[in-house]
Each structure stands twice: as structure tokens, then as C-alpha cells.
Amino acid sequence: MxxxxxxxxxxxxxxxxxxxxxxxxxxxxxxxxxxxxxxxxxxxxxxxxAMTGVARVLFPRQAQGSLVSDASGKIVGSELLAQGFAAPGYFQPRPSAAGEKGYDPLASGGSNLAPTSKKLRERAAAALDRLRKENPDAPGAVPVELVTASGSGLDPHLSPAAARWQAPRVARARGVALDRVRALVDEYTEGRDLGVLGEPRVNVLELNLAVDRRFGASGAPPGAQEPGR
Missing domain, CATH: 1.20.5 (Single alpha-helices involved in coiled-coils or other helix-helix interfaces)
Structure with a gap:
């Protein structure tokens, strides 16, 4: 049931x-x-x-960041990133708006100030005044790239003209003939890629290291920045 x-x-x-x-x-x-x-x-x-492995095999230096060493073998920077140089015996790169004090590789960027910005005009005027005082023997007008920051704030290159414009100051600070400094600028001027791409340029860090190797250390005063510092 x-x-x-x-x-x-x-x-x-x-x-x-x-x-x-x-x-x-x-x-x-x-x-x-x-x-x-x-x-x-x-x-x-x-x-x-896979790409990292291939790059390390075919282009080991570039894969490691294109690092640059001084005469003692100490790594002092990368040829891809600008550094600030304040000592008169060194060539100065373009101004930088990357980070609070500039040249900060972790804060790459421009000022984003418009051409009509009062702050931008004041900054450029201050840079012009400083450059004229620091370079009394420089020929002609101040190259515009020396008073304007690049889009990244870390452009490691200058035009040959902007480097040669600073040559009298470097020669005076080093106590060497101006022609020797100008010849060094010409020696470190890079041509166009493949002969047609880009413009002739000078890597500021590599040029300053060459200045040290050719003419000896600058004996920069305290607080003046040298390569890699």
C-alpha cells in the first residue's frame, strides 16, 4: 500500500x-x-x-635602454633621454617641462601652454635673458629651440646650429680654443637617417661626455650638474 x-x-x-x-x-x-x-x-x-628575446639577441644595447657610459665605464644616462646641464663647461639641452624640476623621465610631457599663454611668454623671456647673460660671446640671436621645450620634455638632441651657438661659452669655461670646441660639435653631428629622414642633430649627453674626454673634467662648481648626476 x-x-x-x-x-x-x-x-x-x-x-x-x-x-x-x-x-x-x-x-x-x-x-x-x-x-x-x-x-x-x-x-x-x-x-x-618573444620580441624581448629577439631584441636582446639582435639589438642588445637598444633593448637595454641605449645606456651611455663615461670613460670609467659608469652608466651616466641614456642617449634617448635628455638631462639638465647647468655648468658653463657643458652644452645645455632644450628646456624641459617634464616633472616639477624638468627632465623627469617618469613625467614625460610638454607644458601644454598655448602660444598666447602669458606664462609661456614669461618663461621664454626668462630663458632668453639667462641665455644672453651666460653666452655673451655667442654669435647672432638665441636659437628658438633653446627657449622652447619639446613635446616630451626629454628631447636628447639639439640642432648643430644650437650646439655651435653655445660653443664660445664652453670654450671659455674649459680654457680651450673655440675652433677645437666647434670641431668637436661637427664630429658628433649625426646626419639624416638613411640620408633622407629627419634633420642633422647632436646628442647633448654624448657631446658633453666627449668634451670631458677631450678636454678633461670641467671642475664644475657645487650644484652644477655634470653628466649622470
Missing amino acids: IRNVAHALPPPPGPEPASPREARLRDELAPAVRATAVTLVLTGLLYPL
Whole structure:
């Protein structure tokens, strides 16, 4: 009798079938998650590791950051990043708006000041006044790049003209003939890439290291920045 009653009871309720919307969502979500995971592993892990390995084999110096060493072998910077130089015996790069004090590689960027900005005009006027006082023997007008920051604030190059404009100050501070300093600028002037791309340029850090090697340490006063400091 008990068996008959049990058979007569309705079966326990099972899970409700998924609605067409839920089934469609599940069918679309699973492939999307799989594709995201595969793409993340391929492009975010395997590809960067492979490219880093290839770069280290084919271009080891560039892959390490294009680091520059002084005569003693000490790393003093990268040829890709500008540094500030205040001592009169060194060539100065373009001004920098990267970071609070400039030349901060962790805060690359421009001032974002418009050409009509009063602050920009005042900054350029102050730079002009300083450059004229520091370079009384410089020929002609101050090159515009010496009073304007680059978009990154870390441009490591100057035009040959801007470097030669500073040569009298460097020669006077070093106590050497002006022609020798100008010849060094010409020696370290890089031409256009592939002969047609870009403009001739001078890497300021490498030029200043060459000045030290050729003419000896500058004997900069305390607080004046030298390569790598």
C-alpha cells in the first residue's frame, strides 16, 4: 500500500529550463571569455617575451635602454633621454617641462601652454635673458629651440646650429680654443637617417661626455650638474 502511494506521488520539481535569452547569453559569453583569455596570453605574455628575446639577441644595447657610459665605464644616462646641464663647461639641452624640476623621465610631457599663454611668454623671456647673460660671446640671436621645450620634455638632441651657438661659452669655461670646441660639435653631428629622414642633430649627453674626454673634467662648481648626476 505504501509502495502504491509513493508511485502515485508526482516527481520532485527539477531545475527550470533556461529561457531562450539566458541560453543565448551563455552560448555567446563562453566563446568570448575563451577568446579573451587566449588573446591575453598570446599578445600580453608570449608575444612581448618573444620580441624581448629577439631584441636582446639582435639589438642588445637598444633593448637595454641605449645606456651611455663615461670613460670609467659608469652608466651616466641614456642617449634617448635628455638631462639638465647647468655648468658653463657643458652644452645645455632644450628646456624641459617634464616633472616639477624638468627632465623627469617618469613625467614625460610638454607644458601644454598655448602660444598666447602669458606664462609661456614669461618663461621664454626668462630663458632668453639667462641665455644672453651666460653666452655673451655667442654669435647672432638665441636659437628658438633653446627657449622652447619639446613635446616630451626629454628631447636628447639639439640642432648643430644650437650646439655651435653655445660653443664660445664652453670654450671659455674649459680654457680651450673655440675652433677645437666647434670641431668637436661637427664630429658628433649625426646626419639624416638613411640620408633622407629627419634633420642633422647632436646628442647633448654624448657631446658633453666627449668634451670631458677631450678636454678633461670641467671642475664644475657645487650644484652644477655634470653628466649622470
